[in-house]
Every structure is written in C-alpha cells, then in structure tokens.
Amino acid sequence: LRKAGFPGKVLGVSSVSTISKAIELGVIDAGASARDASHSADLIYLAQPIHRIIEILPELNQWVKPEALVTDAGSTKSVIMDAARSLSRCQFLGGHPLAGKESRGVESADADLFQKRIYVITPRQAGDLETPVAQEFLRWISQIGSKTVVMDAPTHDRALAFTSHLPQIASTGLACTVAKQGDAAAQLFGPGLLDSTRLALSAYEVWADILATNRSEIDLAIGSYIEVLQRLRASLASDETGQFFEKGGGFAARLRTTS
C-alpha cells in the first residue's frame, strides 16, 4: 500500500515483538489492540489463519464503525462467508489474493507480492461491490498491481481445491515419498525436485485451517489426481504416455500466457 501511494495511517494488530519489528521495517505506522484499531479503522483487513478470522468476526461487530469495511485474505471462502453473517454492524467483503510465499512473518513482507496476481472477491450479493467503501477498496487492489476476479465462495473453493490445495498436497506427498528413499536420493537431485518440493516447506499452522474448511473439495481433487497417476502409471507399458505430456504441457503453457 505504501509503495502504491496510500496516504493514510496503517495500524497493526499483533504481538509486541512483531509490532516492534513491523514499525522498524516501515510496514505499519503503529500497533494497537484489535478493539482500539477497530474503533478508528475505515478498513479492517484480516490476514490471520482461517480459524482466527472466524473467531474474531463476532468480536469485531461490537467495535466497528458502521461505515467501515471488513475484509479478509483467508484461503477458503465458504466457511468465512458463513461466519461473517455475525458481522451485522458494518459491511463484510470476502477476499483472497492469490499471492504468497512459503516463508512467513513480517520479515517476509514484500511490497511487490501482489504485482500481477489475481485477487478474488466473494461478495454475498452484487450490490456489495457498489458501496463507496468497497469501491475504494477495489481501487487499492488495482493500485497494488492485482487483478480483481469476482465469484461466489463455493466456486472459489472448488477451483482452489485443484489449483492451490492439491498442489500443496502433491508437493508434501512427493517430499514424504522421496524422504523414505534415504541418503542416495537426498543427494542426487536437480532443480526439478527443488521446484516440486517448494510448497512442502509451507507451515502446517496455515494449512490445517485450509484443509479443515475445504475438506470435501480437496478429497475430490486428491482422488482425481490419484486416478490420473494410476492411468499415467499404466501408460508406461504402452505408447500413451505422450498424450499425458501433450495435455499437461499444453495446460502448463496456457497458465503461463494467462499469468
């Protein structure tokens, strides 16, 4: 926001040590309790693990200004949209920036993190995007370099089960599979294994909530992946493996023209 020219005040709500590091790094202007920050904030941005977002929404309802906007960056949206029904005193707009790193903490703050990324917004109804405070929020999403995509929460959760949650499971599973092979395998690898295991570095503290709040869609996605792998495995004995490379390679190339 600072890099994009935001002139307002940014309050941070976190532990004393994180607040102190965040001020030092120029990420926030000051620290505050959730209650004090909510009393004065025009925009309340919840970037916590999903279960903490769900816990704090009813609390916020006691403190917020009626003209404020509360939004979040949670990686699943259906459960959060349900929980946000408890926030009746001001507007709520669900969000999910498709940007991130495997590292966490204020030291990993990166002003270019949102550049050229998709920012999903999940309004409850179309009118949610037309309020003045929502309009201003959407302008800042554009200012930080992201492209807004509007959809309902279940559509988001179904798509992300395949494009985000499945890649995480695939990477964690791959790392566990290779780990069982012992020392020769741990030494004999190239850049491909590093790419394929980058997501395995992700914190379970974040993922526990994602997996718990999108379980049925993720179960479907893993099942679909296992079925493709079984067909790929069977194809090794025939000449059909090339069809998988063609289809997968074509899709991978298409992702790169989109992004």
Next chain:
Amino acid sequence: LRKAGFPGKVLGVSSVSTISKAIELGVIDAGASARDASHSADLIYLAQPIHRIIEILPELNQWVKPEALVTDAGSTKSVIMDAARSLSRCQFLGGHPLAGKESRGVESADADLFQKRIYVITPRQAGDLETPVAQEFLRWISQIGSKTVVMDAPTHDRALAFTSHLPQIASTGLACTVAKQGDAAAQLFGPGLLDSTRLALSAYEVWADILATNRSEIDLAIGSYIEVLQRLRASLASDETGQFFEKGGGFAARLRTTS
C-alpha cells in the same frame, strides 16, 4: 567450458541450422559430421536422447582414436552402460549432470547451467577414473562448477526414479488433473501452481526414452507416491496430516541445505 577457460577446439554435430546458430552464439567453433568429429576428438560428449546415444555407440567404435574418451549425459545409465560394451576401441565413462531446463535447443545454452550441480559418473570399474583422459575430464567437471559423485548405474537409476522421474510424472499428472477442471481453474492460480507445473513443460521427445529405459524403477516410485497420497487423503479426516507436513517440510528444507 569456454567460460571456465577451456582453450581447445569445440566441434558440434547437429543439423545445419543448429550448427549455424551455435557458431553465431559462440557455443562451438565449427560443425562436423559425427565421423569427422570422432576422427579428431580427444573427448566425445554425447548429449542426445538416450535411444540416439545407444544407436551411435557402435558406429563411434569405427571412428574413434584409441586414446579418446567417450562420455554421455543420458538421464538413465544402466541401458547406456550395457550399450557401451560395443565401444571397445577407446574408453567409455557414463555420466549424468543433474542440471537442465524445461527449454531445449542451442538458444537455451547457459554457461552457468552446471554451477553448483551434482555430476554423476558411473564407471564400469574403479580404474576407469584413473586414466589420464578420465582425470582430465573430471578436472573440467570441477572447473565448470559441478561436484562429481561416483556410483554404479543401477544405484543411480533407482535414486533418480524418485528424485527426477517421479517429480516429472507428478507434475505432468497434476497439470492433466487441473486441466480437466476447465476455465475457472485455469484462471484462479498463484505461483504455487506455476512451480508445480514447470516440469510438465518438458519435451516428451526426451522423456519417452527415460521412461522406457527405467520403467520398473519408475513404476515402483509412482506406486510409492500413490500410496503416500492415499494415506494423506485419509489423514484429512483426522489430525495426522500435520505429520506429513512435518516430514515433507523437513526433507524439503534438508534438500536446500545440501544444494
């Protein structure tokens, strides 16, 4: 080699158009037929698809100087080591640099490609590393920034089935699985899906040979991966998923301290 200070002449064997581009880019000094190049070469470096390496080894035997060294960069080693028994007139030393890109062709040449990479050497017997020409070759591997690791071909093929061939199959399979989800999925993704599908861009022309020459080990590796994914899937209903994240994350972190 040039960047590392190699003072000798580098002949390239390829199509007329590739030779012309390679000279233009300063990658080689001149083009030659395989026969003419073999008549004069001290080192013959085979960097073709595996089936072409296997085809050319008996031909080379008619042309090589007795004091020459033939080596290769094939991604599987057992089948090539067997084929190299037909090369009786000079020494053969199997090799596999664990470096590469998903792009191909002389335009992708990169003088830093081998920096900090493992270079596997698979001698038939220990004495193969003691000849003057092998000693000089090993010195150049070190000069281009790689670390030599010596092992037998079956050990190499078993380890690479897990650390290279399985990640390729996992990435191709993931891309095929997400591709089936249609437009919403193709639009809603972050950097994680790009990392996870980078290997899916690889050319089947290269991989067909790898898969065909290491089939039983790759079959085992895919089976092991599917089994881990099934256990991971089952764990979503319990609290055990964290153990997979811990094990996989620990292994992924360990790879990064090794490399």
